[in-house]
Amino acid sequence: MALSVEEANRFAALLENDRDDLIASWAERVIGTLRGRLSHAELRRQISELSRGFQAALAGGARSLSDEPAAELRAQLSELSGGRARQGFSATEIAVSVFALKESMLALLNRQDGAAATLRDYVAFSSFVDEAALFTFDSYVRVREELIADQAEQLLELSTPVVKLWEGVVAVPLVGTLDSARAQVVMERLLQTLVDTSSPYAIIDITGVPAVDTQVAQHILKTVVAARLMGADCIISGIRPQIAQTIVALGIEFGDIATKASLADALRYVLGHANQAKQPGR
Amino acid sequence: MCSATPTRPSSRGADVDRVPILKIGGILLVSIQIDMADQVALQLQEDLADRVVTTGCHGVIIDISALDIVDSFVGRTLATIASISRVLDAETIVVGMRPAVAITLVELGLSLPGIRTALNVELGMELLAQERAVPPLLLEVEDGEVEDGSAS
Numbered sequence: 246m247a248l249s250v251e252e253a254n255r256f257a258a259l260l261e262n263d264r265d266d267l268i269a270s271w272a273e274r275v276i277g278t279l280r281g282r283l284s285h286a287e288l289r290r291q292i293s294e295l296s297r298g299f300q301a302a303l304a305g306g307a308r309s310l311s312d313e314p315a316a317e318l319r320a321q322l323s324e325l326s327g328g329r330a331r332q333g334f335s336a337t338e339i340a341v342s343v344f345a346l347k348e349s350m351l352a353l354l355n356r357q358d359g360a361a362a363t364l365r366d367y368v369a370f371s372s373f374v375d376e377a378a379l380f381t382f383d384s385y386v387r388v389r390e391e392l393i394a395d396q397a398e399q400l401l402e403l404s405t406p407v408v409k410l411w412e413g414v415v416a417v418p419l420v421g422t423l424d425s426a427r428a429q430v431v432m433e434r435l436l437q438t439l440v441d442t443s444s445p446y447a448i449i450d451i452t453g454v455p456a457v458d459t460q461v462a463q464h465i466l467k468t469v470v471a472a473r474l475m476g477a478d479c480i481i482s483g484i485r486p487q488i489a490q491t492i493v494a495l496g497i498e499f500g501d502i503a504t505k506a507s508l509a510d511a512l513r514y515v516l517g518h519a520n521q522a523k524q525p526g527r
Numbered sequence: 528m529c530s531a532t533p534t535r536p537s538s539r540g541a542d543v544d545r546v547p548i549l550k551i552g553g554i555l556l557v558s559i560q561i562d563m564a565d566q567v568a569l570q571l572q573e574d575l576a577d578r579v580v581t582t583g584c585h586g587v588i589i590d591i592s593a594l595d596i597v598d599s600f601v602g603r604t605l606a607t608i609a610s611i612s613r614v615l616d617a618e619t620i621v622v623g624m625r626p627a628v629a630i631t632l633v634e635l636g637l638s639l640p641g642i643r644t645a646l647n648v649e650l651g652m653e654l655l656a657q658e659r660a661v662p663p664l665l666l667e668v669e670d671g672e673v674e675d676g677s678a679s
Contacts, residue, residue: 432630433626433630436626436629436630437626439626439646440625440626440646440647443646443647443649443650444646445645445646445650467633467634470633470638471626471629471630471632471633472629473638473644474624474629474632474633474638474639474644475624475626475629475644475646476620476621476622476624476643476644476645476646476650476651477646522657
């Protein structure tokens, strides 16, 4: 149920008159739930801003949170929840900070008299505060989703270094799940590095790949075939025991591609090959 | 050692663009710098066969680093050139394939069977040198004891 304009005005007056009492009891209730992660002064500052926001919205005649006079309050709420989301607070902890206003308000109302009228007022005010708390929850989720999107982007950027192991030998340590987008990036970078460094050998190390299914194997095989077409040889290394079992169980065939258990084995194999190829000629 | 004789005009169309064939030591070097139209590819195949016979070279290096597109016809022509050269006792190596070309070929499922590749001309020449340095017959003699004569 929405606030009527008179109710809103009454609450605005109440927030104005008993400001200090309200802020004190509100902060008191919230500080317990934050377990010392926010200083008392900081919390008081946030809460006094919030209470001013509530007061301004109600005095402006806002009947619900989506009304025009409450725009300022909405901005404050989303700023509060965004800031706390980045600091690692949970959604409940943020919502409780708003809900605590209800209890503080109830305490204020208890000191006054006129039971029947105040009950009606209180229920209306309470639903207004509920809206505010739900709004903080929404903006909390939005901020967290932005964070996740940012991190995913960063992950793709740092995901695939191609390192030079030896003269004529480069390695790609694959870390993390290999989906089509990443496989494409890996393939392009590896092939370009082969051209740039004119290295005839490449080692693909899959120690950091958590699972190998047919699709991942397909991506790796494509990379190896493309490298061969360009005249470079690929070795797959870092195959863990469970992965080996999965590969066999799925019936994936690596054909004549050399596979080694560890990167060290692969490097030894490559160097042996390179020497063998060089010796008869000199 | 280094000569770039213009290829002789053959029976087929003299107005077709020609790919120059350079002789360096015992190797014929072909650097394809123009679009490989079908006619150009066929002309190259013909010229190369002629030159392998006339020069008696034992290696052919085809540099395709300037090619943006390798379609199935060009791929097949390269394979044919390799086969023809092998019949004439010359090893063919295709060098300098671009990453984008390799990725496209793999996506299309073309793997250019029968063609040997190297990353660049230098590595291709090294590969040919290794091939010629170890004739298979000599290798067996080296493994057996030739010095002390106890073999027989």
